[in-house]
Every structure is written in structure tokens, then in C-alpha cells.
Amino acid sequence: xxxxxxxxxxxxxxxxxxxxxxxxxxxxxxxxxxxxxxxxxxxxxxxxxxxxxxxxxxxxxxxxxxxxxxxxxxxxxxxxxxxxxxxxxxxxxxxxxxxxxxxxxxxxxxxxxxxxxxxxxxxxxxxxxxxxxxxxxxxxxxxxxxxxxxxxxxxxxxxxxxxxxxxxxxxxxxxxxxxxxxxxxxxxxxxxxxxxxxxxxxxxxxxxxxxxxxxxxxxxxxxxxxxxxxxxxxxxxxxxxxxxxxxxxxxxxxxxxxxxxxxxxxxxxxxxxxxxxxxxxxxxxxxxxxxxxxxxxxxxxxxxxxxxxx
Numbered sequence: 220x221x222x223x224x225x226x227x228x229x230x231x232x233x234x235x236x237x238x239x240x241x242x243x244x245x246x247x248x249x250x251x252x253x254x255x256x257x258x259x260x261x262x263x264x265x266x267x268x269x270x271x272x273x274x275x276x277x278x279x280x281x282x283x284x285x286x287x288x289x290x291x292x293x294x295x296x297x298x299x300x301x302x303x304x305x306x307x308x309x310x311x312x313x314x315x316x317x318x319x320x321x322x323x324x325x326x327x328x329x330x331x332x333x334x335x336x337x338x339x340x341x342x343x344x345x346x347x348x349x350x351x352x353x354x355x356x357x358x359x360x361x362x363x364x365x366x367x368x369x370x371x372x373x374x375x376x377x378x379x380x381x382x383x384x385x386x387x388x389x390x391x392x393x394x395x396x397x398x399x400x401x402x403x404x405x406x407x408x409x410x411x412x413x414x415x416x417x418x419x420x421x422x423x424x425x426x427x428x429x430x431x432x433x434x435x436x437x438x439x440x441x442x443x444x445x446x447x448x449x450x451x452x453x454x455x456x457x458x459x460x461x462x463x464x465x466x467x468x469x470x471x472x473x474x475x476x477x478x479x480x481x482x483x484x485x486x487x488x489x490x491x492x493x494x495x496x497x498x499x500x501x502x503x504x505x506x507x508x509x510x511x512x513x514x515x516x517x518x519x520x521x522x523x524x525x526x527x528x529x
Contacts, residue, residue: 277370303372377413387420403445459488
């Protein structure tokens with residue numbers, strides 16, 4: 220694309236640039252890690268890079284559309300963006316919806332943008348006069364502005380959540396009960412604020428929980444449930460089996476009520492092995508018989524994770 224195209228069609232250039240950079244991130248991530256999924260998960264790459272790229276794309280859309288819009292649109296867009304970001308820290312359920320929206324953008328946006336580029340080029344080449352005027356139509360610019368606001372507020376909000384989130388794991392010299400309580404709390408909070416965008420946080424939490432279990436330091440039903448909550452965000456059947464057996468043990472005690480967690484962890488365990496779920500708690504798809512990242516310690520038996528507890 221020449222300089223004239225850059226000046227006259229900045230949104231198109233931004234879209235093409237976004238798709239190309241997305242492909243580059245995929246390739247660089249695969250080459251840099253040798254295709255090792257464990258390294259990718261532990262490093263939080265490339266998931267966080269995708270979030271940053273989408274946020275930058277949304278910012279570019281705002282930059283190229285704002286000058287042509289009335290000031291009222293600027294104020295409305297800024298208010299909406301600030302509200303959506305604030306919601307992440309104030310309303311748990313609504314924040315979870317925004318986090319899911321960010322994940323959908325992460326998965327589907329490259330395809331939508333690529334399809335939009337193809338349609339834009341086809342309209343320019345073969346469309347009639349009315350169609351050729353669509354890219355510059357005020358409604359088109361307003362639509363791009365709204366898309367930019369939503370991308371910056373939802374996906375960019377997740378990036379902000381990662382930057383401001385507390386440490387994923389507590390100091391190792393804390394008592395086991397304090398550590399597990401902290402790990403469970405940050406696990407759930409990350410899913411509300413969007414800090415789950417950094418996959419390495421889940422990795423580090425699961426690694427700490429597995430080490431505590433292997434050392435026999437979880438000896439209370441509340442601790443078992445905290446550990447189960449963290450491990451049900453693992454990556455493999457072994458993680459989910461441990462989570463289920465811990466939730467089951469906690470629920471069998473009289474100290475905690477964990478029936479919902481028993482159902483959820485059981486279904487996730489079964490789905491991760493390609494088996495049908497029983498309680499209908501799982502939606503979408505999940506890799507079958509995936510590798511464990513982090514690995515389960517050799518001294519920890521997933522079928523009896525509490526046998527090492529004195």
C-alpha cells in the first residue's frame with residue numbers, strides 16, 4: 220500500500236496491519252518455543268500479546284474516526300469506556316461477562332477483520348457507486364468508532380487488569396492455609412477483572428497448589444476446596460481429577476458445602492478425557508487428553524491426592 224492509501228484509507232490499513240501482526244505473533248510464538256505448549260502457558264505468551272495487539276487496533280480505530288465525529292460522540296465514547304473498565308472492579312457477574320467478551324474477541328476478531336478487509340476490497344473493485352460510498356459513509360465511521368471503544372474498554376480493560384493485579388502467588392513462607400486462601404481469591408478475582416488474560420498466572424497458581432499437596436500441607440476441608448478451585452482451571456485430566464477428588468473430600472466433611480464444585484470439577488474432568496458430562500456444567504469445547512502444564516509431581520497420586528496428608 221502506498222502513501223496515498225495510508226492517508227485516504229487508514230482504517231483499511233489498520234485492519235490489514237492487525238491481521239498481519241496477528242499472524243506474526245502466532246509464528247514467532249511457535250518458533251520461539253519450538254511449539255512447546257507448556258512454555259507458552261508458563262510465559263503467558265502469546266495470549267497477552269494478542270490482547271495488546273487488539274487494544275492497539277481499537278486505539279487506531281478511535282484515532283482515525285474521532286476527528287470526523289461531533290464532540291458529543293467523544294464524550295459518550297469516553298464515558299462508556301470508563302464505565303466498562305470500572306465495572307470490572309465493582310460488579311462480579313457483569314465483570315465476568317466482559318471477560319468472556321474479551322475471550323471471544325481474542326478468538327474471533329482476526330477472522331472478522333480479515334473478512335472485513337476482503338469485503339472492503341471487493342466493494343471497491345466491483346461494487347456500484349452506492350456501495351463504493353459505504354466505507355466513507357458517516358454510519359460506517361460511527362460504527363468503527365463504537366467498535367474501537369468496545370475493543371479498548373473490554374480487551375484493553377483486561378490488559379489494565381493484568382498490569383494492576385496483585386501477585387499471582389503469595390510468599391512461600393506463609394502458612395499453607397493462608398497461601399491456599401490467597402491463591403483461590405486471586406484465581407476468582409482474575410476471572411472478574413480480566414487478569415486471566417495472562418495465562419502464566421494460572422500456571423503459577425496451579426504449580427504452587429500441586430507443590431503444597433505433594434508436601435502434604437493441605438489438611439483441612441476449606442484448604443481442599445481452595446485447592447480444587449484453583450486446579451479446576453488447570454490444563455489436563457490429571458489436574459481436574461485432583462480438583463474433583465479434593466472437592467469431593469471437602470464436601471464429605473461437615474465444614475463446607477461444595478456440591479456445586481463437585482459437579483463442576485467432575486464434568487470438567489470427564490470432558491477433558493473425551494467423556495460425556497453428567498451435570499451439564501460445561502459449555503464450549505476443551506482439548507482432550509491435553510498435557511499437564513504444570514506437571515503433576517511424581518509423589519502426588521491424582522486418584523488419591525490426600526494420601527500424603529498426615
